[in-house]
Amino acid sequence: MAFSEFECWSESGQLECVAVFRPAALDVTSAEEAAAVGFMRPVTRSEAEDAFGRLRDTLTRLGCQTIDLWELLPERERAVSDTTVNRVFVRDTAAVLGRQLVTGTAAFPVRLAEFDVAHRALSQLQPELSSDEVPTSARIEFGDVFVLDAERLLVNVGLRSDARALQPFLELAWRSGFREAAVVRIPESLGIIHLDLAFNVLGPRAVVARAFLRHTPIQVFAQGVAPHWEPFDGYFAQRGCRVIPFEPKGESGFMSNFIYVGPNLILASESASVGLRPLAKEAGIEVASVDIEALERGNGSVRCLTMPLRRRAV
Numbered sequence: 001m002a003f004s005e006f007e008c009w010s011e012s013g014q015l016e017c018v019a020v021f022r023p024a025a026l027d028v029t030s031a032e033e034a035a036a037v038g039f040m041r042p043v044t045r046s047e048a049e050d051a052f053g054r055l056r057d058t059l060t061r062l063g064c065q066t067i068d069l070w071e072l073l074p075e076r077e078r079a080v081s082d083t084t085v086n087r088v089f090v091r092d093t094a095a096v097l098g099r100q101l102v103t104g105t106a107a108f109p110v111r112l113a114e115f116d117v118a119h120r121a122l123s124q125l126q127p128e129l130s131s132d133e134v135p136t137s138a139r140i141e142f143g144d145v146f147v148l149d150a151e152r153l154l155v156n157v158g159l160r161s162d163a164r165a166l167q168p169f170l171e172l173a174w175r176s177g178f179r180e181a182a183v184v185r186i187p188e189s190l191g192i193i194h195l196d197l198a199f200n201v202l203g204p205r206a207v208v209a210r211a212f213l214r215h216t217p218i219q220v221f222a223q224g225v226a227p228h229w230e231p232f233d234g235y236f237a238q239r240g241c242r243v244i245p246f247e248p249k250g251e252s253g254f255m256s257n258f259i260y261v262g263p264n265l266i267l268a269s270e271s272a273s274v275g276l277r278p279l280a281k282e283a284g285i286e287v288a289s290v291d292i293e294a295l296e297r298g299n300g301s302v303r304c305l306t307m308p309l310r311r312r313a314v
């Protein structure tokens with residue numbers, strides 16, 4: 001996949017190609033190590049690799065090409081990359097917004113090296129920037145960003161994506177061809193690190209959202225006009241989209257952390273799929289599932305583990 005083919009104008013186009021990053025070479029062996037790297041529980045390299053293999057195979061079976069960024073890494077970057085256990089959560093490091101690859105900035109210091117390395121791997125797919133081109137980077141972790149449609153982005157500012165990064169991010173959004181950005185603020189007291197752990201797009205006509213989000217009005221920005229506020233559910237209703245609320249239940253801690261593969265199909269982890277299936281059914285969406293419990297111990301699931309490079313509009 002060459003850079004010229006990067007294109008994502010929604011979360012619900014047919015998924016054609018994603019970047020993934022194979023697990024690092026280290027085990028996470030204790031509660032202290034897990035806390036140091038933002039994991040929920042220890043996990044061995046071999047458990048993580050088995051789960052990663054299942055994820056890749058499932059995506060391939062569903063017709064989506066996967067590019068392992070590890071393959072693109074220059075030899076000299078591999079040693080450090082192999083010690084960064086969060087590199088599997090490639091979603092946070094960058095995103096294709098329209099036809100633009102935008103790189104992010106890690107707010108969690110243990111992820112700084114891994115973000116740089118992922119960007120270097122991605123740059124192998126991109127032509128050199130000419131000196132008059134503006135670099136396209138933002139102080140955002142991309143688990144906080146959704147491409148709602150060809151005109152709109154949704155972004156959370158909170159624990160990982162700093163509100164001070166918003167203005168430059170909006171300018172970048174306009175340059176990338178978007179006309180509106182909806183900004184949500186997940187209360188930091190909840191400890192939810194990214195928006196995709198509380199929200200996702202189920203398809204062109206429905207989203208799922210943790211129930212508390214209805215208490216968080218959305219601030220709507222458009223180029224050249226003063227921002228205004230809209231109720232959370234009302235924002236989506238106004239734009240033809242239904243909000244299906246949910247509360248996490250039991251084992252289904254990653255219910256919103258799936259990826260739309262299409263047509264009318266999403267891919268979720270096995271544990272998330274249990275709670276998700278009845279909600280998805282309401283929107284006419286099927287749920288395929290894959291056992292990635294070992295990777296979920298790192299506090300992320302299918303969406304965090306995939307970075308769409310190309311979606312075909314449907």
Ligand SMILES: NC(=O)NCCC[C@H](N)C(=O)O
Nearest residue numbers: 038089143194298299300304
């Ligand atoms: N988008 C996501 O929610 N990504 C999961 C990142 C988990 C990782 N352990 C972190 O703390 O950054």
